[in-house]
Amino acid sequence: MATNAFSRRSAAAALPVDDSVPLHERVRYRGLLMVAVMAASVMQILDTTIANVAIPHMQSALGATSETVTWVLTSYILASAIAMPITGWLADRIGRRELFLAAVAGFMVASMACGAAQSLEQMVAFRFLQGISAAFIGPLSQSVMLDINPPERHARAMSIWGMGVMIGPILGPILGGWLTESVNWRWVFYINLPVGLLTLAMMWALLPATRTIRRRFDLFGFSMLGLGLAALQLMLDRGAHQDWFNSVEIWVELGVSVACLWMFVVHLFTARAPLFNRQMLADRNLVTALGFMTVIGVVMFASMALLPPMLQNLFGWPVIDTGLVLAVRGVGILASMWVAGQLLGKIDARWMVGSGLAIAAYSLWQMSHWSLEMGSWPVVVSGLVQGVGMGLVFIPLNTMAFATIPPQYRTDGASLLNLFRSVGASVGISVVTTLLGANIQTSHEDLAAHVTNSSVSLLDPSTADRFGIAGDAALAMVNAEINRQAAMVAYVDDFWLMMWITLASVPLVLLLRPPKPGGPVASAADMGH
Numbered sequence: 274m275a276t277n278a279f280s281r282r283s284a285a286a287a288l289p290v291d292d293s294v295p296l297h298e299r300v301r302y303r304g305l306l307m308v309a310v311m312a313a314s315v316m317q318i319l320d321t322t323i324a325n326v327a328i329p330h331m332q333s334a335l336g337a338t339s340e341t342v343t344w345v346l347t348s349y350i351l352a353s354a355i356a357m358p359i360t361g362w363l364a365d366r367i368g369r370r371e372l373f374l375a376a377v378a379g380f381m382v383a384s385m386a387c388g389a390a391q392s393l394e395q396m397v398a399f400r401f402l403q404g405i406s407a408a409f410i411g412p413l414s415q416s417v418m419l420d421i422n423p424p425e426r427h428a429r430a431m432s433i434w435g436m437g438v439m440i441g442p443i444l445g446p447i448l449g450g451w452l453t454e455s456v457n458w459r460w461v462f463y464i465n466l467p468v469g470l471l472t473l474a475m476m477w478a479l480l481p482a483t484r485t486i487r488r489r490f491d492l493f494g495f496s497m498l499g500l501g502l503a504a505l506q507l508m509l510d511r512g513a514h515q516d517w518f519n520s521v522e523i524w525v526e527l528g529v530s531v532a533c534l535w536m537f538v539v540h541l542f543t544a545r546a547p548l549f550n551r552q553m554l555a556d557r558n559l560v561t562a563l564g565f566m567t568v569i570g571v572v573m574f575a576s577m578a579l580l581p582p583m584l585q586n587l588f589g590w591p592v593i594d595t596g597l598v599l600a601v602r603g604v605g606i607l608a609s610m611w612v613a614g615q616l617l618g619k620i621d622a623r624w625m626v627g628s629g630l631a632i633a634a635y636s637l638w639q640m641s642h643w644s645l646e647m648g649s650w651p652v653v654v655s656g657l658v659q660g661v662g663m664g665l666v667f668i669p670l671n672t673m674a675f676a677t678i679p680p681q682y683r684t685d686g687a688s689l690l691n692l693f694r695s696v697g698a699s700v701g702i703s704v705v706t707t708l709l710g711a712n713i714q715t716s717h718e719d720l721a722a723h724v725t726n727s728s729v730s731l732l733d734p735s736t737a738d739r740f741g742i743a744g745d746a747a748l749a750m751v752n753a754e755i756n757r758q759a760a761m762v763a764y765v766d767d768f769w770l771m772m773w774i775t776l777a778s779v780p781l782v783l784l785l786r787p788p789k790p791g792g793p794v795a796s797a798a799d800m801g802h
Contacts, residue, residue, distance in 0.1 A: 302479055303421055307433065309475035310421075313377050314414035315437040316468050317407045320384070321349070322445030322577075327458035334458065337393040347510045348397045350699065352404025354502040357692045358548060359495055360412045361685030365486040369684065373413045374476060380406035381469030388462035412687035417480070419675055419683055425618075428672050432614035435667045439606045439660075442577055447596035494540050494548040501533030505696070509703040517707065549689070553682040561784045562674035563693045565626070565666070568778045570697025571704075572633060572771050573663055576640075578702045579709070583764050584652065587645060587757055594649075601653050605660025613668040622669035627782040629665030630775055636662060637772035641765050645757060673785055705767045712763035713756075720755050720762075 324345065332342040364372050383403035390396040415434055422430040452460045508526035515523050541547045541554075554560065580599055584590045590598075613625055636659035643651060671690070678686055 305475060306421060306479040307418065307430070309472050309479065310414050310417050311433060311437050312468055312472040313373075313410050313476070314434065315441050316465055316472070317380060317410040317414075318438060318441030319445045319448065320403070320407065320462075320465070322442045323449035323452075323461050324349075327449055327453045327461045330453055330458035331396065335390070335393045335396055341393060344393070344397045345400055347507070348401040349404040349407070350506050350510065350695075351503050352401045353408040353695060354506050354692070355499040356405045356408035357412065357688050357695070358498050358502075359490075360409050360688040361682075362488055362490060362548070363409070364413065364416075364483075364684045365488045366490075368485050369413060369417070369483045370476075370480050371482075372409060373417065373480065374473065376406045376409035376413065377469060377473050377476065379403075380410060381465055381473065384462045384465035384469070388459040411691040412684055415671070415687040415691070416683040420680065421481075427675070428617035428668065429614050431671045432610045432668045435664070435671060436607055436610055439573070439610075439663060439667060440603045442574065443600055443603045446581065447593075447600060450593065450596060489546045491540075491544065491546060491548040494537055494544065497533045497537035497540060498548065501530050501537060502692075502696070504530035504533065506699055509699045512703055513707060513710070549685055550682060553678055553685060556678045558673050558677045558785055559675075559686055559689075561781055562670050563689060564781055565670050565778065566690050566693040567697035567700075568630075568774060569663065569666065570694040570699075571701030572637070572659075572775055574698035575701035575705045575767075575771060576637075576659065579705060579764060579767060580652075583760075587760055587764075590649075598649055598652050599656060602656035602660040605657040605662075606664040607660075609661040609664030610668050613665050617669060617672060621787055622673050623782045623785050623787065625665050625669040626673075626785070627779055629662045629667075629669075630779045630782075631662070632665065633659055633662030634772050634775040634779075637768050637775060641768040641772060643761070643765065643768075645761050673787075677786060701771075705771070708770065709760075709763045709767055712766050713759050716759035716762040717755055720759055 328342055328345065331337070331345060335342070360372075380403060383399050383406060386399040387396060387403060390399055418430045418434045419427055448464075449461050452458075452464065504526045508523055508530060511526075512523055517523055518527075541549065542551065577599070581595050584595045584598070609629070616625060636655045639651065639655040639658065674690060675683055675686060
């Protein structure tokens with residue numbers, strides 16, 4: 274019976290698409306299709322963080338060094354950044370259903386290849402292929418969730434989609450750590466097989482086909498954008514290892530990135546058929562949402578990058594306890610996204626975005642008052658508050674971003690939103706980790722200058738070397754404590770910085786326009802897209 278259903282579905286997909294019927298009216302089992310789309314989205318998002326925990330185990334198994342093993346992460350990020358901008362063009366050219374199915378199948382096959390990799394070179398190559406497939410899944414899942422639901426259900430659809438996007442990075446390290454410790458690091462990738470097979474089967478049977486459009490490919494624009502983003506991601510990823518601008522490599526990558534991105538912008542506004550339609554980029558809501566997505570990437574992902582090493586190294590918490598405490602942030606996200614979905618259409622969405630940013634800034638203010646003597650409660654409370662703030666921002670923002678652009682631009686718009694969030698996360702993580710290292714050194718010098726005979730009553734630092742090994746051990750203990758205090762000061766400085774970035778973005782809500790009743794008007798030809 275299942276085979277016959279798939280055969281009928283495949284045959285139906287080969288028939289001409291009826292453009293006069295909106296896509297949400299052609300979906301037979303919307304609930305099941307939404308489950309399949311969300312499974313694909315969560316699977317892809319989990320893999321952005323789930324592999325981080327397994328890196329030390331991969332290093333020994335693949336015979337890599339601590340520096341070369343980072344290419345396992347870098348290759349995935351590079352591939353996603355390069356491929357994501359052409360999602361809209363490919364979806365128009367070969368059909369969104371076909372592209373979505375190919376992306377899920379490619380992601381699943383690449384995951385299996387990563388799990389079976391026997392050398393670092395193989396792992397990097399397979400992760401690159403996995404990143405290309407992942408680049409398509411994110412934007413396609415968002416645009417499909419919008420198109421298979423009528424306009425009055427868009428807020429609810431975005432709340433469901435947003436839950437997966439925001440919860441995935443939180444659950445990734447927990448699931449990755451459990452799989453690595455309980456089974457094997459290769460199961461971090463093998464776990465995608467059962468999920469991928471089920472998702473692929475459900476989408477094959479339920480996802481309607483869309484019409485294809487013969488759209489000219491902007492090779493020059495794509496080359497400039499891809500090369501610029503690749504150079505930027507390389508610079509951000511390798512900057513800390515290469516001592517940033519003391520390295521010729523970093524200067525070269527910065528120069529290539531600036532030059533290529535500048536040429537792309539000029540080409541975008543002067544070319545006859547650019548990679549992205551200029552009418553879409555003239556939409557104020559979409560452009561403003563791109564700025565907000567960058568801020569969300571900085572605040573959300575930079576916080577998640579800082580907290581685990583801080584709690585484990587400074588406070589001595591086990592990996593599982595750290596993951597459980599940080600997972601509370603997901604409770605706040607789920608609760609506020611549900612509330613946001615209920616309130617959309619009843620109150621001005623701009624108030625929710627502004628309030629969410631203010632709440633997120635308040636959580637960062639709470640984090641800036643942490644100390645080494647605190648327990649777990651401040652971490653739980655601030656995480657819950659930050660989750661509430663991010664959830665209030667994410668759903669109304671995504672809804673308004675797509676409320677004023679025609680449906681035919683949704684896939685391109687989704688690819689840009691996902692790209693800006695990814696770039697924001699990369700920039701944020703690089704900036705806060707670089708400032709962390711610099712501020713630790715500065716704070717260490719400041720604190721060490723106050724270690725005198727009067728401040729250390731049981732030890733005279735100037736004569737400790739007379740006691741041999743005991744004196745060295747005592748000095749080492751004092752230095753270790755200074756390092757802990759300096760690191761805590763540096764983390765607090767990072768939280769202050771992220772708080773001010775969040776507050777500075779609040780006035781941008783004034784640029785957003787509330788959506789018109791019924792959303793943007795589309796032509797009959799666009800309704801099936």
